[in-house]
Amino acid sequence: MNQISKNPDADAPRDDARSASKAAFLRERCVVPGGSMRAASWFRPYPSYVGRGEGCWIYDLDESRILDCANNFFSLVHGHAFPPVIEAIKKKLGGGTAFGLPTESEIQLAEVLRDRNPQFEQTRFCNSGTEAVMHAIKGARGVTGRERIAKFEGCYHGAYDWVEVSLAPKPGEWDDADGNPRSIAGNVGAPASVLSQTVVLPFDNPSRCEEILEREGPTLAAVILDTNASRAGMVPVSRETAGVVQRACERHGIILIVDDVISYRLSVAGSAPLYGLHPDLITTAKIIGGGMPIGAVSGRADVMSVFNHADGPPKVSIGGTFSGNPLSMAAGLATLEHYDAAAVDRLNSKAEALRGKVNASFAAAGVPARLLGSGSLFRLHLTTKPVTDYRSAYADAALSKVYAKIQLDMLTDGVLLTPNCSGALSTPMTDVEVNVVSELLTKHTRRAMDAAESA
Ligand SMILES: Cc1ncc(COP(=O)(O)O)c(C=O)c1O
Structure with missing residues (x-):
């Protein structure tokens, strides 16, 4: 030992x-x-x-x-x-690493995600959690025809301007004159429009969260929520806040994105069922690729149809030279099989x-x-x-x-x-x-x- x-x-x-x-x-x-x-x-x-x-x-x-x-x-x-992952990659490796055509392994991994949780009815793979979040937000904008999004203060969702807002605000910057969390740029040079398009929510103040969502809801394309946000303490979202978000999304036709890039590991079905959430879209990455680069947007088929390219131009296109590559798929399959x-x-x-x-x-x-x-x-x-x-x-x-x-x-x-x-x-x-x-x-x-x- x-x-x-x-x-x-x-x-x-x-x-x-x-x-x-x-x-x-x-x-x-x-x-x-x-x-x-x-x-x-x-x-x-x-x-x-x-x-x-x-x-x-x-x-x-x-x-x-x-x-x-x-x-x-x-x-x-x-x-x-991990030996099963190494074996699975080796098996694929001799047959080529990336093709501009689909392979069966992308079907298998999408099916495994769906079988573990029917909320993952359909999936599109990409190459990182950042890409998954970006595609989910673009998808939500395509579905709703709205531009703005809401995210929770201090939560990390990847390196994409809108979700980097208020990632690490300092105490003097926290509240505006009305006591709402301020939208603070994540990087020097972030366009000012990003700030007006990103509403910031408190993770642990359900009544304030509800007020903000009531006010801003009709202009929001998406609310993105990580149920156990690592940078915001790695503590679980309360049932109250989760309920407020779920109801506001339903009331105002907002797409609810659960960002399970890390939190997917919490249960065999990811984190949404643990908090009574019924997301429209779920973003995953990390463990579903078994150590290889991966990202995924999953969700209800009617919402995911925004990415459908088979019946004419899609409302929102998802590109990616290496998306769904067989090595990431094989490593992810072997990982989930043993998880x-x-x-x-x-x-x-x-x-x-x-x-x-x-x-x-x-x-x-x-x-x-x-x-x-x-x-x-x-x-x-x-x-x-x-x-x-x-x-x-x-x-x-x-x-x-x-x-x-x-x-x-x-x-x-x-x-x-x-x-x-x-x-x-x-x-x-x-x-x-x-x-x-x-x-x-x-x-x-x-x-x-x-x-x-x-x-
Ligand atoms: C919740 C969450 N979303 C998105 C991302 C971005 O994922 P990636 O680093 O694969 O781009 C991360 C990365 O840690 C994350 O924790």
């Missing part, structure tokens, strides 16, 4: 002149702004470069072994190089045990922090106050430094978390790994909070 080998220099600064990762970073930063492809994988003074992965483990270029709780940002539910209801339950119970254990240790040691999350997802919060939305999960500059220290100390001790100290379990993890995560998280949270207190 795997034991995590503790780094003897865990308390030493993580900067080693002989490190192959450091050499790779110094080379990469000459040709890539920021010195690595993804800001979310950035560590000071340099990120660990991966040599290979196997199961729940990553081996960096220096052959240090890292327990991967980030799982490529929640996309690898069976960890790395049935029993596997989901096992994984969710393990994470429930992890959250319980860490919270009990925090309580016993008097650490004012909690590990929250749903299903196999978890996120650390450095507060004992209730966390119910983006604002209650908000970390100012000083607190962000404490999260960064915990993330770095965990990595130094061989455990990879995401920058906000969230993570997900994967099926190859045993109780041994889960216990180590629990112990290290308790230790590093206590140390970092004590150090911040006495600074």
Whole structure:
């Protein structure tokens, strides 16, 4: 059984002149702004470069072994190089990787999604969660003939101007004069029209949410909702808010998009049934591609017909050179085949045990922090106050430094978390790994909070 080998220099600064990762970073930063492809994988003074992965483990270029709780940002539910996925890809590989014609594997994966949840009556595949969200919003505009959308404050739905609005607003920017969440641009240079076309909703204030939807509803094409939004705390949406959204969408003819790009893993049918939601469209990505690039827009056939190109020009076209490529389809099929209801339950119970254990240790040691999350997802919060939305999960500059220290100390001790100290379990993890995560998280949270207190 795997034991995590503790780094003897865990308390030493993580900067080693002989490190192959450091050499790779110094080379990469000459040709890539920021010195690595993804800001979310950035560590000071340099990120660990991966040599290979196997199961729940990553081996960096220096052959240090890292327990991967980030799982490529929640996309690898069976960890790395899962043998059935590798077999499925190998089988396809010799027959070609991409065609400008359909293949049977796209039918199979669309059928599997539908069989797991009839709300996925029809599907169109694309190559990422961002694309899926973009297509869903374009589809909603095509169906309704309206331009504006509504999203929840602090929620991430990919790199698309409209959904990047109010992704990370600062407290001084939160409310307008009437107490409604403001629309704040996600990037310098975002067109002003994007702000007037994007209404921002509070995740945990059902009555205010209802008021806003009553007022803005007749002009909205879509409301997009992630039921367990990772950046907004990774806490579940309340039944009240979910009900308000569902009813407002029905009343005003708004397309309800449930963004299950991460939350699909919560149950065999995704997250919508857990909250009594009947979405018109659902966006997925990550685990449904088994580690290969993928995205999907699914939903009711009458709504999905907006993309129908077979009976004349579609109202809304979905393009994509690699959409539905057989390798992503095969990897997704093999992944979902091994992620049935029993596997989901096992994984969710393990994470429930992890959250319980860490919270009990925090309580016993008097650490004012909690590990929250749903299903196999978890996120650390450095507060004992209730966390119910983006604002209650908000970390100012000083607190962000404490999260960064915990993330770095965990990595130094061989455990990879995401920058906000969230993570997900994967099926190859045993109780041994889960216990180590629990112990290290308790230790590093206590140390970092004590150090911040006495600074
Ligand atoms: C809820 C949600 N929607 C959309 C996206 C975008 O997906 P991708 O990174 O595949 O473009 C993400 C990515 O993390 C996400 O969490």
